[in-house]
Amino acid sequence: xxxxxxxxxxxxxxxxxxAALVEVGWSGLTMxxxxxxxxxxxxxxxxxxxxxxxxxxxxxxxxxxQLALPDRGSLADDIQEVVxxxxxxxxxxETQTSLMAVVSxxxxxxxxxxxxxxxxxxxxxxxxxxxxxxxxxxxxxxxxQDPDTARRHxxxxxxxxxxxxxxxxxxxxxxxxEEWRTAFTTLLLRGLEELSxxxxxxxxxxxxxxx
Amino acid sequence: xxxxxxxxxxxxxxxxxxAALVEVGWSGLTMxxxxxxxxxxxxxxxxxxxxxxxxxxxxxxxxxxQLALPDRGSLADDIQEVVxxxxxxxxxxETQTSLMAVVSxxxxxxxxxxxxxxxxxxxxxxxxxxxxxxxxxxxxxxxxQDPDTARRHxxxxxxxxxxxxxxxxxxxxxxxxEEWRTAFTTLLLRGLEELSxxxxxxxxxxxxxxx
Amino acid sequence: xxxxxxxxxxxxxxxxxxAALVEVGWSGLTMxxxxxxxxxxxxxxxxxxxxxxxxxxxxxxxxxxQLALPDRGSLADDIQEVVxxxxxxxxxxETQTSLMAVVSxxxxxxxxxxxxxxxxxxxxxxxxxxxxxxxxxxxxxxxxQDPDTARRHxxxxxxxxxxxxxxxxxxxxxxxxEEWRTAFTTLLLRGLEELSxxxxxxxxxxxxxxx
Amino acid sequence: xxxxxxxxxxxxxxxxxxAALVEVGWSGLTMxxxxxxxxxxxxxxxxxxxxxxxxxxxxxxxxxxQLALPDRGSLADDIQEVVxxxxxxxxxxETQTSLMAVVSxxxxxxxxxxxxxxxxxxxxxxxxxxxxxxxxxxxxxxxxQDPDTARRHxxxxxxxxxxxxxxxxxxxxxxxxEEWRTAFTTLLLRGLEELSxxxxxxxxxxxxxxx
DNA sequence: TGCTAACCGAGACGGTACGTCCCGTCTTGCG
DNA sequence: CGCAAGACGGGACGTACCGTCTCGGTTAGCA
Numbered sequence: 001x002x003x004x005x006x007x008x009x010x011x012x013x014x015x016x017x018x019a020a021l022v023e024v025g026w027s028g029l030t031m032x033x034x035x036x037x038x039x040x041x042x043x044x045x046x047x048x049x050x051x052x053x054x055x056x057x058x059x060x061x062x063x064x065x066q067l068a069l070p071d072r073g074s075l076a077d078d079i080q081e082v083v084x085x086x087x088x089x090x091x092x093x094e095t096q097t098s099l100m101a102v103v104s105x106x107x108x109x110x111x112x113x114x115x116x117x118x119x120x121x122x123x124x125x126x127x128x129x130x131x132x133x134x135x136x137x138x139x140x141x142x143x144x145q146d147p148d149t150a151r152r153h154x155x156x157x158x159x160x161x162x163x164x165x166x167x168x169x170x171x172x173x174x175x176x177x178e179e180w181r182t183a184f185t186t187l188l189l190r191g192l193e194e195l196s197x198x199x200x201x202x203x204x205x206x207x208x209x210x211x
Numbered sequence: 212x213x214x215x216x217x218x219x220x221x222x223x224x225x226x227x228x229x230a231a232l233v234e235v236g237w238s239g240l241t242m243x244x245x246x247x248x249x250x251x252x253x254x255x256x257x258x259x260x261x262x263x264x265x266x267x268x269x270x271x272x273x274x275x276x277q278l279a280l281p282d283r284g285s286l287a288d289d290i291q292e293v294v295x296x297x298x299x300x301x302x303x304x305e306t307q308t309s310l311m312a313v314v315s316x317x318x319x320x321x322x323x324x325x326x327x328x329x330x331x332x333x334x335x336x337x338x339x340x341x342x343x344x345x346x347x348x349x350x351x352x353x354x355x356q357d358p359d360t361a362r363r364h365x366x367x368x369x370x371x372x373x374x375x376x377x378x379x380x381x382x383x384x385x386x387x388x389e390e391w392r393t394a395f396t397t398l399l400l401r402g403l404e405e406l407s408x409x410x411x412x413x414x415x416x417x418x419x420x421x422x
Numbered sequence: 423x424x425x426x427x428x429x430x431x432x433x434x435x436x437x438x439x440x441a442a443l444v445e446v447g448w449s450g451l452t453m454x455x456x457x458x459x460x461x462x463x464x465x466x467x468x469x470x471x472x473x474x475x476x477x478x479x480x481x482x483x484x485x486x487x488q489l490a491l492p493d494r495g496s497l498a499d500d501i502q503e504v505v506x507x508x509x510x511x512x513x514x515x516e517t518q519t520s521l522m523a524v525v526s527x528x529x530x531x532x533x534x535x536x537x538x539x540x541x542x543x544x545x546x547x548x549x550x551x552x553x554x555x556x557x558x559x560x561x562x563x564x565x566x567q568d569p570d571t572a573r574r575h576x577x578x579x580x581x582x583x584x585x586x587x588x589x590x591x592x593x594x595x596x597x598x599x600e601e602w603r604t605a606f607t608t609l610l611l612r613g614l615e616e617l618s619x620x621x622x623x624x625x626x627x628x629x630x631x632x633x
Numbered sequence: 634x635x636x637x638x639x640x641x642x643x644x645x646x647x648x649x650x651x652a653a654l655v656e657v658g659w660s661g662l663t664m665x666x667x668x669x670x671x672x673x674x675x676x677x678x679x680x681x682x683x684x685x686x687x688x689x690x691x692x693x694x695x696x697x698x699q700l701a702l703p704d705r706g707s708l709a710d711d712i713q714e715v716v717x718x719x720x721x722x723x724x725x726x727e728t729q730t731s732l733m734a735v736v737s738x739x740x741x742x743x744x745x746x747x748x749x750x751x752x753x754x755x756x757x758x759x760x761x762x763x764x765x766x767x768x769x770x771x772x773x774x775x776x777x778q779d780p781d782t783a784r785r786h787x788x789x790x791x792x793x794x795x796x797x798x799x800x801x802x803x804x805x806x807x808x809x810x811e812e813w814r815t816a817f818t819t820l821l822l823r824g825l826e827e828l829s830x831x832x833x834x835x836x837x838x839x840x841x842x843x844x
Numbered sequence: 845t846g847c848t849a850a851c852c853g854a855g856a857c858g859g860t861a862c863g864t865c866c867c868g869t870c871t872t873g874c875g
Numbered sequence: 876c877g878c879a880a881g882a883c884g885g886g887a888c889g890t891a892c893c894g895t896c897t898c899g900g901t902t903a904g905c906a
Contacts, residue, residue, distance in 0.1 A: 003849075003850050003851045003903050004851085004904095009852090026315060026319075030891085032891090032892065033892095035853095040852085042854090042894080043853085043896090093318060096318040100314045100315035101312065101315040103311045104237065104307075104308050104314075104315055107304060107307040108236055108308060116382065117383070120382075121382060121383050152394065153394070155383065155385065156375075156395060156398065159382075159383055160378075163373075163374030163379065164370050164374040166374055167374030167377065168374065170314050170317070171327065171331075171373070171374075172332050173317075173324050174370075179363075183364070183406065184367060186406055187367065187368075187406045190404070191397070191399060192398065193401070195394060195397055213880040213881035213882070214871045214872050214880080214881060214882045215872075215881095217882075217883075241860085241862085242862075243862080250884085251884075252883065253862095253863080253884095254863095254864085254865090254882090255884075424856070424897085424898060424899085425896075425897040425899095426855095426856080428857075431857085448741075452888085453887080453889080454887065457858095462857085463858040464858095465890085466857065466858075468890085469857095515741065519737055522734075523733075523734070523737040525733045525803050525804055526659060526729075526734040526737055527660065528803070528806075529730040529733065530726065538804065539806060543806075574816065577805065578816050578817060579820075581800040581807075582793060582796075582820065584796075584800050585795075585799055585801065586792050586796040586797060588799075588800065589799065589800075590796065592736050593749065593754060593792075593796075594788065594792055595739075595746050595749075596792075602789065605785065605828060606793070608824070608827055609793065609821075609824030609825065609828045610824060611827075612823045612827035613819070613820030613821060613822075613823050614820065615823070616820065617819055617820050663865085663866060664867075665866065665867085674878060674880065675867095675868080675879095675881090676869085676877095676878075676879085676880095677879080679868070680877095
């Protein structure tokens with residue numbers, strides 16, 4: 001009956017949020033400033049997002065959607081690739097701050113936790129699923145017997161990869177360089193085989209493509 | 212020549228910070244409230260810590276110092292143990308929020324990053340070092356040839372364990388239960404052997420592997 | 423276009439200021455306390471008055487507006503009257519302190535000086551103007567020839583009366599009693615005639631003095 | 634028995650106070666800053682003066698002691714002279730601010746009021762006494778019959794002169810220029826004659842309205 | 845095609861916490 | 876044992892944002 005909400009405003013707000021994040025970071029980001037940049041009233045902003053955190057989750061989600069998994073020919077190379085591109089994303093200051101800050105807020109806010117799962121975790125888990133499928137096609141990993149186990153393994157692998165990279169770059173504050181990526185991939189690769197192989201031997205040469 | 216700083220005040224402030232964190236959480240924590248609880252003037256507080264973040268790093272560090280690594284007889288059990296106790300720490304809401312918030316702030320603050328490395332990362336890395344040494348004594352892992360490589364491996368393992376557990380519980384928001392711990396340990400264990408073995412199969416798996 | 427400022431708040435703030443002045447005096451007066459009493463946020467207060475001084479000028483101005491000049495039948499009596507009522511105002515401790523403190527601040531603040539001129543000086547000069555007009559009607563003083571000279575004389579008379587009374591009661595700390603008022607009026611009255619008469623002898627002293 | 638107080642410190646403190654007053658004014662003046670400039674501990678300062686006000690009264694008193702009354706040959710010229718030199722003093726910003734601020738504080742502090750009377754009022758009243766004496770010698774004013782009346786007249790004159798000049802320059806914020814001084818002197822001179830007109834009835838009794 | 849309700853921008857509002865400044869007092873160790 | 880140095884508990888400052896609440900002015904969709 002009455003006037004509908006302007007969708008132009010939504011886009012302007014998210015764009016303004018990203019722009020402001022780059023310039024002033026999470027803690028310097030204020031609702032008032034986002035509103036000002038978007039040429040929008042604070043009221044309008046609060047009508048759509050109840051907090052800075054929710055706004056930032058939505059604004060940041062699209063950045064992670066840029067991640068892709070080009071086929072590099074082997075599982076090892078695919079892992080190295082995704083680790084490298086994820087680390088590259090985390091080098092952008094606004095991604096770092098936003099991600100951690102939002103996670104921090106979420107520890108006290110179930111609603112926000114849910115939004116993070118939807119907008120970030122589940123969306124990026126696709127990379128793991130794709131990588132595993134590809135490795136299975138190549139015969140590098142055994143084909144899943146049980147879809148439930150498959151999902152649990154994918155979850156674990158996602159947490160190990162994302163967790164290790166984030167911890168390395170943000171907490172330990174060390175570089176995610178060639179050397180680190182190689183060592184990490186080595187560690188992960190054998191672990192993966194073991195996990196998937198359920199007791200089968202896994203010398204990385206020897207019976208390599210033996211299945 | 213002048214009056215020295217009161218170490219009583221330091222203790223009172225850190226204790227007050229921990230107490231307040233439990234009650235009101237990170238975002239509810241204010242410098243004024245900490246000062247009030249500690250029976251101290253705000254100025255005294257700012258004379259020692261320039262921000263809420265630095266204060267919380269120091270206050271939280273002692274909580275992590277409680278982590279220990281009792282000898283469970285095998286590397287696998289030791290890993291399971293440390294994962295379980297680390298996860299238990301992360302179940303306390305104030306630990307969760309504080310840790311992530313502080314990491315988030317640190318992305319824009321080198322000084323804070325350094326304090327985190329000193330007070331948290333380097334201090335807890337001792338668990339990995341101890342676990343590896345013990346496994347080497349038991350013959351579960353080959354003895355280090357090169358101290359530098361040893362350190363890099365310890366760093367990697369620390370990031371993988373801490374990162375995976377944190378990501379699992381805080382980002383993916385899944386439980387760190389018996390099942391997850393077992394799967395994670397399996398993954399990690401084989402990866403470790405591979406990493407340490409420099410191509411050689413682990414000593415006690417030798418026969419098994421080669422069949 | 424936006425919400426207009428609440429005039430209710432203005433009134434509440436000025437009233438709270440006066441009330442607080444009576445209770446705690448100038449130096450005990452804080453912006454925070456005024457805001458609390460007025461049921462108003464500090465920001466609202468600072469939006470209108472940039473300092474305690476400006477606020478107090480406005481709050482005190484209305485007290486001085488109570489001054490009136492009832493017709494006592496002669497210039498001498500009118501002067502005695504205004505001196506007495508002005509001195510009575512200055513006996514109130516909050517008027518004393520506020521007035522002097524504000525003048526003191528104004529010596530370093532042109533903006534405040536202007537506000538004092540507007541809110542106090544110009545407003546109260548009306549008493550002098552009215553008194554002179556009445557005296558001229560009565561024939562006690564010659565009618566002004568030149569409006570500019572008239573204004574300068576009024577200014578001078580105002581400074582002499584206000585200055586002498588303030589100095590007497592606040593600096594010399596002596597009483598502005600009947601005796602002092604009579605002596606002061608005597609002094610002022612003859613001076614006035616001389617000033618206004620532009621060389622003409624005063625009506626009742628002429629022969630006496632020259633003789 | 635114990636070590637005596639350093640009198641050097643006293644001089645250094647008063648000098649530092651005057652220097653600081655010139656630079657930062659009354660409101661910018663802090664005990665800590667005075668101590669720092671004087672190379673003295675705050676403790677030492679508080680041992681001698683209990684408040685900023687008392688310190689400033691003592692520091693400012695010596696400035697007023699510079700006032701002198703050279704003989705200009707006539708009462709009118711002497712008055713013009715003292716008004717001019719007093720106004721010149723009041724043009725120095727630190728004198729203005731300090732004087733008014735101290736008077737303001739004094740309205741709530743009898744001890745300070747007494748110190749002002751001693752250090753400023755009584756000391757400068759000498760100018761009036763000297764001027765009257767000189768005028769009486771010249772025959773411009775009748776010789777005093779009663780010392781008590783003489784004192785009261787001197788007090789009144791002092792309040793009128795000091796009050797008018799202070800009010801003119803600090804409250805009305807007008808210039809104490811040649812024109813103003815002349816008008817003021819005219820007013821005062823005739824008033825003085827009338828006031829001194831010994832034994833004669835006051836103008837508002839006796840021959841009040843033409844008689 | 846005009847009514848009218850929901851939308852919009854602007855920004856004032858009552859609040860909370862901030863980090864700073866200065867207060868006046870209290871150690872501490874040098875001379 | 877007086878002093879400088881400066882740490883201490885305390886209180887107010889003026890600012891920055893918060894999230895809510897008027898304000899008029901502006902659409903959009905039903906009548």
